[in-house]
Amino acid sequence: MTEHGIGTDPTMKPIDPATAPTTTVLRTMGERSAPRGRRRRGVGxxxxxxxxxxxxxxxxxxxxxxxxxxxxxxxxxxxxxxLDWYASLFHNRAMLEGLGNTLIVAISVTVISTVLGTLLAVGIHRYTKGGLIRAFSIAPALLPDLLLGIGLLSFYSLITFTLGLHSVVIAHSVFATAFVTAIVLARIASIDESLEEASRDLGASPVRTFLRITLPQLMPGIVAGAMLAFTLSLDEFVIAYFTAAPTTPTLPIVIYSTVRFGVTPEVNALATLLLLVSIVTILAAQRLTRIGSPKESE
Structure with missing residues (x-):
């Protein structure tokens, strides 16, 4: 027995001073085992x-x-x-006409970009190697809006293409397709390709395999890309300003012509509604991209 009343274990070996941990090592071990909040207290x-x-x-x-x-x-x-300004907003003829034009453009762009973006993503994933073509497919999403708007306007002038809602639809589809392609490509990376192989082994045609096996697995990414394309087209101003006709302005152009003389409460009400639509759409798109992912299934 020791003087503190604690017995010593005869099987314990004495500590070799040469191999004993130093004070610095012990301090480092204590810092690593310390609570995370204590370590980060000094960087608040x-x-x-x-x-x-x-x-x-x-x-x-x-x-x-x-x-x-x-x-x-x-x-x-x-x-x-x-809530008077919200009621007054729905009696503003210019705003309603601009909203109608914007909805026509946004819905058309959503359909076109979703179809083209999905097919482009599947083609890139299956029939290309390397990242060059993949980079070119999403390049319009990275280009500045001003550069893209001026380029499209110059192209329309070169081929004497009449401006209108159709020109805005084509212009918006250019960058919206790039966003859909990027989202669907990310979705393709997480699908189970063995199901497609099993479908082909059972005698299904490539088209039937795509419609019955591949497309349902890609659907969350496709819907998310469509929602994002709709939101981007709904709020886009710069490209629409360069490619729209004066007689068919979209809603962002109408808002711009209004706020040049001062922001009115009606514009605030409209901005609040657009903000609500954008937030709901983006949150839904983000949620859909996570469906079926490895982290979601855990």
């Missing part, structure tokens, strides 16, 4: 630029949403809660 100030960036980005949006419910025409004076 690094979050300040992050929150300032969020404040700079989202505070104007919050102001627009709040002021859309303001009973006063003065955007900087709160006179009480009111």
């Amino acid at each position: 100030w690094l979050h300040v630029p992050l929150w300032l960036g969020y404040l700079f980005l989202y505070l104007p949006i919050v102001v627009v949403v709040v002021m859309s419910f303001n009973a006063s025409k003065n955007l900087f004076v709160w006179r009480g809660f009111s």
Whole structure:
């Protein structure tokens, strides 16, 4: 027995000073085993630029949403809660015409870009090697809108193509197809190709295999790409400004012509509705891209 009343184990070997851990090693081991919150306590100030960036980005949006419910025409004076500007919005003929043109363009672009983007993604995945063609397929999504708008306008002028809603549909389909292609390509990487092989081994034709096996597996990515294409076309301004005719303006162009003389409460109400549609569509697209993924199935 020791002086503290604790017995010693005769099977224990004495510690060799040459192989004993040093103080530095013990300190390092203690830091690694320490709670994560304790280790990060000293870098809390690094979050300040992050929150300032969020404040700079989202505070104007919050102001627009709040002021859309303001009973006063003065955007900087709160006179009480009111829904009058939403009712007034639906009596604005110019806004309604622009909304109608935008919906025609957005729906047409969604259909065209979804079909072309899906077929392009399947073709790239099956019949190409390397990343060059893949990079070219998504390049329109990375090009600046100003460059793409000027290029399309120059092309229309070169072939004497009449401007109108059809020219906007073609222009929007160029970049929307690139987004759909990128999303469907990401979805293809997670599908089970053994099901396609089994279908072909059982005698199904390539078309039947694609319609009955491949397409249902790609459907979440296709729907997500279609939603994203609709949202992008709905809000796009620069390319539409260059490729639309003066007699058929889209909604963003109508809003631009209105806010040049000052932002009205009706514009705030319209911006709030567009924000709501965009948020719901993007969240739904994000959710659909996760369906069937490995992380979702775990």
